[in-house]
Amino acid sequence: MAVAARRERERTARREAILDAAEELVVSEGYHGLRMDAVADAVELSKGTLYLYFANKDALCAAVATRFIDTFIPFIESAVDEAPSGLDKIGALLHAQYRFTQENPQHFRFALGWLSAGQTIDDSSEAFQTYRARVGQVLSILVSALQQGQRDGSIRKDIDPLNQAVQIWTSFIGVVLVGVNRESMEQRIPAPVDLGRLVPLHVDSVLRALASEGAS
Amino acid sequence: MAVAARRERERTARREAILDAAEELVVSEGYHGLRMDAVADAVELSKGTLYLYFANKDALCAAVATRFIDTFIPFIESAVDEAPSGLDKIGALLHAQYRFTQENPQHFRFALGWLSAGQTIDDSSEAFQTYRARVGQVLSILVSALQQGQRDGSIRKDIDPLNQAVQIWTSFIGVVLVGVNRESMEQRIPAPVDLGRLVPLHVDSVLRALASEGAS
Amino acid sequence: MAVAARRERERTARREAILDAAEELVVSEGYHGLRMDAVADAVELSKGTLYLYFANKDALCAAVATRFIDTFIPFIESAVDEAPSGLDKIGALLHAQYRFTQENPQHFRFALGWLSAGQTIDDSSEAFQTYRARVGQVLSILVSALQQGQRDGSIRKDIDPLNQAVQIWTSFIGVVLVGVNRESMEQRIPAPVDLGRLVPLHVDSVLRALASEGAS
Amino acid sequence: MAVAARRERERTARREAILDAAEELVVSEGYHGLRMDAVADAVELSKGTLYLYFANKDALCAAVATRFIDTFIPFIESAVDEAPSGLDKIGALLHAQYRFTQENPQHFRFALGWLSAGQTIDDSSEAFQTYRARVGQVLSILVSALQQGQRDGSIRKDIDPLNQAVQIWTSFIGVVLVGVNRESMEQRIPAPVDLGRLVPLHVDSVLRALASEGAS
DNA sequence: AATGAATGAGAGTTCATTCAT
DNA sequence: TATGAATGAACTCTCATTCAT
Numbered sequence: 001m002a003v004a005a006r007r008e009r010e011r012t013a014r015r016e017a018i019l020d021a022a023e024e025l026v027v028s029e030g031y032h033g034l035r036m037d038a039v040a041d042a043v044e045l046s047k048g049t050l051y052l053y054f055a056n057k058d059a060l061c062a063a064v065a066t067r068f069i070d071t072f073i074p075f076i077e078s079a080v081d082e083a084p085s086g087l088d089k090i091g092a093l094l095h096a097q098y099r100f101t102q103e104n105p106q107h108f109r110f111a112l113g114w115l116s117a118g119q120t121i122d123d124s125s126e127a128f129q130t131y132r133a134r135v136g137q138v139l140s141i142l143v144s145a146l147q148q149g150q151r152d153g154s155i156r157k158d159i160d161p162l163n164q165a166v167q168i169w170t171s172f173i174g175v176v177l178v179g180v181n182r183e184s185m186e187q188r189i190p191a192p193v194d195l196g197r198l199v200p201l202h203v204d205s206v207l208r209a210l211a212s213e214g215a216s
Numbered sequence: 217m218a219v220a221a222r223r224e225r226e227r228t229a230r231r232e233a234i235l236d237a238a239e240e241l242v243v244s245e246g247y248h249g250l251r252m253d254a255v256a257d258a259v260e261l262s263k264g265t266l267y268l269y270f271a272n273k274d275a276l277c278a279a280v281a282t283r284f285i286d287t288f289i290p291f292i293e294s295a296v297d298e299a300p301s302g303l304d305k306i307g308a309l310l311h312a313q314y315r316f317t318q319e320n321p322q323h324f325r326f327a328l329g330w331l332s333a334g335q336t337i338d339d340s341s342e343a344f345q346t347y348r349a350r351v352g353q354v355l356s357i358l359v360s361a362l363q364q365g366q367r368d369g370s371i372r373k374d375i376d377p378l379n380q381a382v383q384i385w386t387s388f389i390g391v392v393l394v395g396v397n398r399e400s401m402e403q404r405i406p407a408p409v410d411l412g413r414l415v416p417l418h419v420d421s422v423l424r425a426l427a428s429e430g431a432s
Numbered sequence: 433m434a435v436a437a438r439r440e441r442e443r444t445a446r447r448e449a450i451l452d453a454a455e456e457l458v459v460s461e462g463y464h465g466l467r468m469d470a471v472a473d474a475v476e477l478s479k480g481t482l483y484l485y486f487a488n489k490d491a492l493c494a495a496v497a498t499r500f501i502d503t504f505i506p507f508i509e510s511a512v513d514e515a516p517s518g519l520d521k522i523g524a525l526l527h528a529q530y531r532f533t534q535e536n537p538q539h540f541r542f543a544l545g546w547l548s549a550g551q552t553i554d555d556s557s558e559a560f561q562t563y564r565a566r567v568g569q570v571l572s573i574l575v576s577a578l579q580q581g582q583r584d585g586s587i588r589k590d591i592d593p594l595n596q597a598v599q600i601w602t603s604f605i606g607v608v609l610v611g612v613n614r615e616s617m618e619q620r621i622p623a624p625v626d627l628g629r630l631v632p633l634h635v636d637s638v639l640r641a642l643a644s645e646g647a648s
Numbered sequence: 649m650a651v652a653a654r655r656e657r658e659r660t661a662r663r664e665a666i667l668d669a670a671e672e673l674v675v676s677e678g679y680h681g682l683r684m685d686a687v688a689d690a691v692e693l694s695k696g697t698l699y700l701y702f703a704n705k706d707a708l709c710a711a712v713a714t715r716f717i718d719t720f721i722p723f724i725e726s727a728v729d730e731a732p733s734g735l736d737k738i739g740a741l742l743h744a745q746y747r748f749t750q751e752n753p754q755h756f757r758f759a760l761g762w763l764s765a766g767q768t769i770d771d772s773s774e775a776f777q778t779y780r781a782r783v784g785q786v787l788s789i790l791v792s793a794l795q796q797g798q799r800d801g802s803i804r805k806d807i808d809p810l811n812q813a814v815q816i817w818t819s820f821i822g823v824v825l826v827g828v829n830r831e832s833m834e835q836r837i838p839a840p841v842d843l844g845r846l847v848p849l850h851v852d853s854v855l856r857a858l859a860s861e862g863a864s
Numbered sequence: 865a866a867t868g869a870a871t872g873a874g875a876g877t878t879c880a881t882t883c884a885t
Numbered sequence: 886t887a888t889g890a891a892t893g894a895a896c897t898c899t900c901a902t903t904c905a906t
Contacts, residue, residue: 003906011869032248036897046871051898128403136406166407167391167417174390175383201383209421227886252880262888264882273880443865464680468901478867480903489901567837598837599823599849606822607815619776622784623814633815641853651885659890684876694892696878705876 015053017043022064026110031061061110062128068107069134073141075100080141086149091207093145094172098199101176139165149210156212168206175202231269233259238280243322247277277326278344284323285350289357291316296357302365307423309361310388314415317392324389325396355381365426372428384422391418447485449475454496459538463493493542494560500539501566505573507532512573518581523639525577526604530631533608540605541612571597581642588644600638607634663701665691670712674758679709709758710776716755717782721789723748728789734797739855741793742820746847749824787813797858804860816854823850 021042026034036057040047054060079096083089101107142165149155175198237258242250252273256263270276295312299305317324358381365371391414394401402408453474458466468489472479486492511528515521533540574597581587607630610617618624669690674682684705688695702708727744731737749755790813797803823846 007868007906014869035895037895046873047897048872048899049870052869057897132404132406135404139405139407162407163413163417164421166394166405167414167421170391170394170414171387171418171421172390174388174393175386177390177393178382178386197379198383198386201379202387205380205383205387205422205425208425223886251878253878256889263880264889265887267881268886439865467899469899472868479901480868481866483902484865564837571837595845595849596853598826599846599853602823602826602846603819603850603853604822606820606825607818609822609825610814610818620780620783621787621814622780623787623810629811630815630818633811634819637812637815637819637854637857640857655885655889662890683874685874694894695876696893697891699877700890 014043014045018045018050018053018060019064019067022060023067026061026064027107031110034061036060059128062131065110066131066134068104068110069131069138072097072100072104072107073134073137076138076141080145085152085154086145086147087154087207087211089145089148090142090155090168090210091203093142094168094199094203094206097172098176098203101179105179139169142168146210153212155210159210164210171206172202175199227269230259230261234261234266234269234276235279235283238276239283242277242280242326243320246322247326250277252276275344278347281326282347282350284320284326285347285354288313288316288323289350289353292354292357296361301368301370302361302363303370303423303427305361305364306358306371306384306426307419309358310384310415310419310422313388314392314419317396321396324392355385358384362426369428371426375426380426387422388418391415443485446475446477450477450482450485450492451495451499454492455499458493458496458542459536462538463542466493468492491560494563497542498563498566500536500542501563501570504529504532504539505566505569508570508573512577517584517586518577518579519586519639519643521577521580522574522587522600522642523635525574526600526631526635526638529604530608530635533612537612540608571601574600578642585644587642591642596642603638604634607631662691662693666693666698666701666708667712667715670708671715674709674712675755679758682709684708707776710779713758714779714782716752716758717779717786720745720748720755721782721785724786724789728793733800733802734793734795735802735855735859737793737796738790738803738816738858739851741790742816742847742851742854745820746824746851749827753827787817790816794858801860803858807858812858819854820850823847 018039022034022039025038025042029035029038034057036047036050039060040050043050050060054063076093076096079092080089083092143161146155146159146161146164150157150159150161179198234255238250238255241254241258245251245254250273252263252266255276256266266276270279292309292312295308296305299308355378359377362371362375362377362380366373366375366377395414450471454466454471457470457474461467461470466489468479468482471492472482482492486495508525508528511524512521515524571594575593578587578591578593578596582589582591582593611630666687670682670687673686673690677683677686682705684695684698687708688698698708702711724741724744727740728737731740787810791809794803794807794809794812798805798807798809827846
């Protein structure tokens with residue numbers, strides 16, 4: 001039946017439309033500023049309809065985050081592929097993540113707002129599981145790069161890839177967080193914060209710390 | 217006027233009492249869980265009275281954050297004082313901040329919640345200006361340590377102290393952020409997050425990146 | 433037309449399937465907890481289809497109530513048949529209704545919830561008319577028993593069978609109502625409510641009041 | 649301070665005003681039809697204000713019910729006082745309750761709707777406790793009358809006062825229930841229901857069942 | 865006949881803030 | 886200075902019913 005196929009297409013399209021609207025709002029208002037009402041208005045659907053596509057606000061947010069990260073992964077994967085050594089891959093990954101963040105500056109603001117939302121999320125939902133799997137992919141890309149670097153001699157052998165990957169990722173989050181919350185941040189720190197300067201500086205520091213002794 | 221003096225004393229005492237209550241609540245409930253009602257109940261004052269001491273919820277939060285940071289600064293200052301070289305001072309400062317965070321894990325959770333609250337805060341308020349100045353103090357301790365390290369040869373000469381201080385601080389925030397939001401974080405990243413392991417690893421990386429060539 | 437006959441059979445079967453699902457749900461969730469969604473899910477039909485078989489939720493409820501009462505009538509009829517005198521028949525009927533209620537405790541809860549739903553029901557619908565006719569049957573069984581009792585001398589002659597039948601039925605409803613809402617009831621009345629004790633007591637009282645002078 | 653006294657008076661007055669509005673609405677719309685919005689509109693207060701006086705909808709309903717019963721108790725008490733024998737007291741009580749019901753026909757409709765509301769109510773609330781105590785008072789008036797009747801010889805000695813009181817009360821509820829839901833009831837029973845006839849008939853039956861042998 | 869997406873009014877509850885006293 | 890009653894917009898989520906296909 002062509003009907004079923006069309007229905008499926010329409011359903012997907014509408015779902016995407018809702019996500020588009022939610023993304024835009026989440027980006028401009030932050031996690032706590034996201035209102036189901038506003039989403040409904042933006043997609044020109046009734047509030048009730050939203051709940052046909054997403055079980056609740058959290059599920060909608062998880063889906064937004066998943067879509068974000070879904071576009072992000074190929075982006076960093078190709079950057080990593082092009083770099084020769086393991087150390088270069090780390091640098092390439094971080095730079096790619098930085099560029100991506102600059103182009104989608106609100107992704108991290110949103111993710112962080114969600115992170116500190118406080119309430120523990122129902123992590124059994126499918127949407128959330130998907131999101132979680134994607135985060136795992138990013139980490140494993142980092143781990144692979146570190147391992148390759150240890151094999152090809154560009155990265156120190158005395159580090160543990162998994163723990164170091166978490167350290168690299170989390171410290172990077174801090175730096176980027178400041179960048180995306182530039183406004184609030186500049187209200188709070190009495191020093192100029194310029195991502196364009198800060199991120200390369202950070203990447204430099206990370207690479208320097210990873211590089212094997214003679215490799216600089 | 218003795219009367220005026222007593223009034224002033226009483227006013228300050230009441231202000232502190234409000235802050236005590238707010239701090240306790242902010243620590244147990246998080247930024248988003250803080251209710252003016254609850255604060256009023258806890259200090260046994262009416263809600264209206266709160267607004268005689270603080271212009272609004274944000275001003276109250278700024279004051280809480282200021283008091284937090286006020287206990288934090290002497291803590292790291294003494295740690296820094298005891299370390300000999302500039303590089304050691306950086307290490308000491310980060311370790312001190314880590315210990316402080318472990319003992320007051322909610323400070324950062326609160327600060328971050330506030331940071332990503334989204335809405336721009338009225339930064340002209342006195343409370344906020346005070347808070348801002350304190351953050352500046354922390355940064356300048358970092359800057360001084362970096363500069364001393366450059367003089368005493370423990371830290372690379374080719375870094376810019378201010379920018380590097382911001383980098384060190386922000387990346388550290390990322391790591392600690394993950395630690396204090398361990399629960400939400402472990403829901404989101406499929407990897408074990410252990411501050412006790414992660415922070416030393418991070419400090420190591422920071423120091424390694426700062427150390428002057430032969431200094432390791 | 434064999435086709436038309438099959439269609440009719442299918443239609444009836446589907447109608448029954450819907451009623452089965454609705455009955456089960458009404459019994460477990462109560463009148464106010466009955467959701468058209470849930471009924472549709474349970475019969476594996478779409479919500480829209482429900483409306484092809486029942487004009488609205490009320491019509492569906494009327495049909496459920498009708499089916500309930502349809503199983504109830506033969507039950508009490510046979511009980512009444514077996515009793516010799518008119519007075520015995522009344523007692524047998526009430527005891528039968530009590531046993532039936534114990535086995536289907538939700539019937540009355542449902543009927544009462546529906547009764548006190550407040551909104552006036554569209555009583556022109558066919559489903560509702562059918563339901564009404566069944567209630568009439570129960571009453572007429574009572575009336576017949578009363579009349580027979582007057583003839584056979586077991587029941588006082590100075591009562592009016594119809595009015596008395598209504599009195600018997602409605603007072604019985606009150607007693608049973610309390611029993612099936614035992615939980616809510618025990619929250620509200622500070623006295624133990626035990627249908628097993630209360631109903632026989634009530635039946636006794638009813639019979640004593642009906643018995644002709646020397647008949648006890 | 650006269651101020652405190654006036655405040656207290658105003659508070660009570662406002663509480664009563666809210667109850668007035670809620671009562672009227674509960675009476676016209678039934679328990680399920682009662683909307684907090686509508687109550688707020690009717691008293692010309694904001695919805696939020698309602699929650700300063702009543703913790704939630706249930707507490708408001710309990711308060712309405714308590715006020716109802718508070719006017720009811722003196723009414724039946726004085727009726728009971730005036731009757732000489734125990735049996736007469738029962739009759740007087742039931743007739744009084746009947747008259748009261750006729751004047752406030754919606755009380756029982758409401759109470760019944762609330763009863764079959766299904767959800768279990770938080771019975772720890774003060775409002776609810778008060779309500780419960782009032783119901784207990786009514787029951788104990790019945791019990792006392794029964795006991796007196798047993799002493800003065802007007803009532804059979806072989807009944808248990810508490811159980812019989814519950815039986816009398818619950819069966820009466822059934823009869824009255826039909827009366828107050830006359831509209832829905834007449835839709836459902838194909839027989840004329842006339843409280844003016846039904847209640848005396850019921851009271852007669854109750855009294856006849858209670859009367860000691862020779863007492864008729 | 866059957867679908868199932870869409871509706872939309874409406875529910876109860878919360879809470880930072882104001883203001884007359 | 887202190888009160889606390891009042892506000893009212895905002896919130897997430899529900900569900901009987903409709904209707905184009």
